[in-house]
Structures are given as structure tokens and as C-alpha cells.
Amino acid sequence: MHIVFGGAFNPPTKAHLNIIKKLMSTFEGSHVLLLPVGDDYKKPELIEFHHRLTMLKLMTSKMEQVTVSELESNRGYQGTLSILDALSYVYDNLHFVIGADNLYGFHKWIKYKELLSKYPFIIMTRKNGITEEEAEAMFKDIKHHFIFIEFDEDISSTDVRTNKTDQKNALTQEVYQYIRKNHLYEEPKNV
16 A cells, blocks of 8 residues: 655644654555645745755655655646546555545545545544544545544644744654754744
């Protein structure tokens, strides 16, 4: 099984790392492919792709079953279906990971019905979040295959970017040092 875990990873946190570990322990022998979005993905405060790529590689350097993909570095954002189709030429048995909260706006994703019908989704759920029953009901009229995994860790990349005091606890040592060395997520200095 090849598990595609996409995201901004802006920055990659210990929560991302723990999701990877959870996936690898739940699906023994699987391969996790990390897929950071390219620079053209319009998201506020998104730092350059090469920084996010390097931080992911630093965070997972000792994990043999994890690959960090550069596929979206200069491809131009075309949506998840397009990227999974491209990956399917290289990898078989693809599964895509998302947080359960993403299901609320999933109908806005590019070609979402085809995406759901073509690839199995691993849904990371949280306590007091959307339930399996609610998720299944939301997509009852669309062919889909969901696998639910409970994961309840409260670390947010947004919080890490804005609250510098929590960075050391929320990031691996390698990522933390890289951020400091490259002066990432710092407040602009008034001149």
C-alpha cells in the first residue's frame, strides 16, 4: 500500500510526524509518500517550497518507508485527482490521507466525485469531530471508500507560525533549528 499524505507542511510539526507513525503502524509494510503543495497553491503565509521540502526531509530522514515528493514543486496546481493520477503511474494501491474536518468543504475540491470514486481515503478523525456515521452520510450518494483512523493530537502549523514560544515543543529539533537558522516565520522588521 502506498499512502499519499499531502499538505502545506508550513511548517511540518510533530503532529504530522505522529500521523506518519500512526499510518505506518496501522498499515504495516506500507510506504508513506509526503506531498507538499507547490508555491502556486494560494495559501496565506506559505513559505517557499524548497524550505518546506527540506524540513520534511529533515523530519523523516531516519524513516525508510517515507518518501518526500517534489512533484508539485513546479507543476502548477491542478488538484488532488490530477496528482494522484500522475502518481499512479509510479505507485500502485494508492490511498489518500485527509483530516476529517476537510470533508466539510470537500465538495469544493476539483473533480471531487471522480476523486472519491477512484481512490480510497484514509480519514483521520478526532474526538468531538465529525463521526464515521456523519462522514458516510455526507457522501452516501457518491461512490467512495473510507478507512477511519482516530488521531487526536492538537498541534497546528498555524499556531506554530504565530506563537514562537511553542515552536520548540511542537517541532522536531531538526525542523526547529532549520527554521531558526533560516529566519523563517519571523515578524518583518520595521525599517
